Amino acid sequence: MNNTELDNLRFPIGKYSRPARIDSGQIDEWIKVIEKFPANVEQRLRALDKNQLAWIYRPDGWSIAQLVHHCSDSHINSWVRFRLALTEDNPSIRPYFEDRWANLPDSLELDVADSLALLKSLHKKWSSMLRGLTSEQLVRTYVHPEHGQSFTVHETIGNYAWHCAHHLAHIDLAIESKGEFN
Numbered sequence: 001m002n003n004t005e006l007d008n009l010r011f012p013i014g015k016y017s018r019p020a021r022i023d024s025g026q027i028d029e030w031i032k033v034i035e036k037f038p039a040n041v042e043q044r045l046r047a048l049d050k051n052q053l054a055w056i057y058r059p060d061g062w063s064i065a066q067l068v069h070h071c072s073d074s075h076i077n078s079w080v081r082f083r084l085a086l087t088e089d090n091p092s093i094r095p096y097f098e099d100r101w102a103n104l105p106d107s108l109e110l111d112v113a114d115s116l117a118l119l120k121s122l123h124k125k126w127s128s129m130l131r132g133l134t135s136e137q138l139v140r141t142y143v144h145p146e147h148g149q150s151f152t153v154h155e156t157i158g159n160y161a162w163h164c165a166h167h168l169a170h171i172d173l174a175i176e177s178k179g180e181f182n
Contacts, residue, residue: 001059009058012169016162022154027130027138030161035127037164038119041068044171050110056181057174062102064174067167069107070098072115072122078160079126085142085153086133092143130157 019026045053045064053065062070077096084091101107106114133153141150151159174181 006058009061009173011166012173013162013165016159016166018155018158022158027154027157030157031127031130033161033164034130034157035123037071037168038116038123040164040168041071041119041171042116044168044175045112045116048175052175052179053110053112054182055174055177055179057170057177059181061170061174061181063110064171065110065112066102066107067170067174068112068119069109069115070102071164071167072118073101073107074098074163075119075122075126075160078156078163079122081142082126082129082153082156085140085156086137088142090141090143090150092145095144095146 045068048064054063056063057067073096081093084093138152138154138157140153142156143150
């Protein structure tokens with residue numbers, strides 16, 4: 001497999017690109033993506049058995065189960081980042097090693113019920129919070145020390161809508177591959 005083919009598997013919907021202009025309609029669409037994410041994951045997993053949850057979406061990629069666990073970890077971190085940005089003055093958030101988290105014992109389990117339940121509860125609370133934000137709150141910021149820059153709440157909503165679609169596409173690739181990359 002060449003680098004282009006691998007990149008197509010790694011980024012099946014492309015890399016996140018912040019739009020030049022973010023309006024309320026775009027934000028509403030992003031919030032819908034975030035809100036519906038757990039149901040979309042659950043729908044895809046419904047017909048899979050535990051062995052199929054071990055399927056990976058690309059060589060050296062994460063399994064379907066790891067993807068679900070990663071999303072619960074990542075989205076908890078994101079939810080906290082939003083809350084920090086909304087309650088503090090341009091706070092510096094704490095990065096984490098997602099690749100290391102994906103290899104912790106709970107992330108290697110094929111049972112995804114707890115992570116899916118967490119996603120359902122978190123996304124319900126998260127989308128409710130996002131829908132209630134004022135225009136002033138949407139432009140509040142936080143600093144991501146790994147990137148050395150500030151990000152607004154509204155652009156981060158877009159980033160996490162992309163993150164949801166990105167990992168749904170990974171799950172779809174793993175299902176389509178039927179264990180080809182394992």
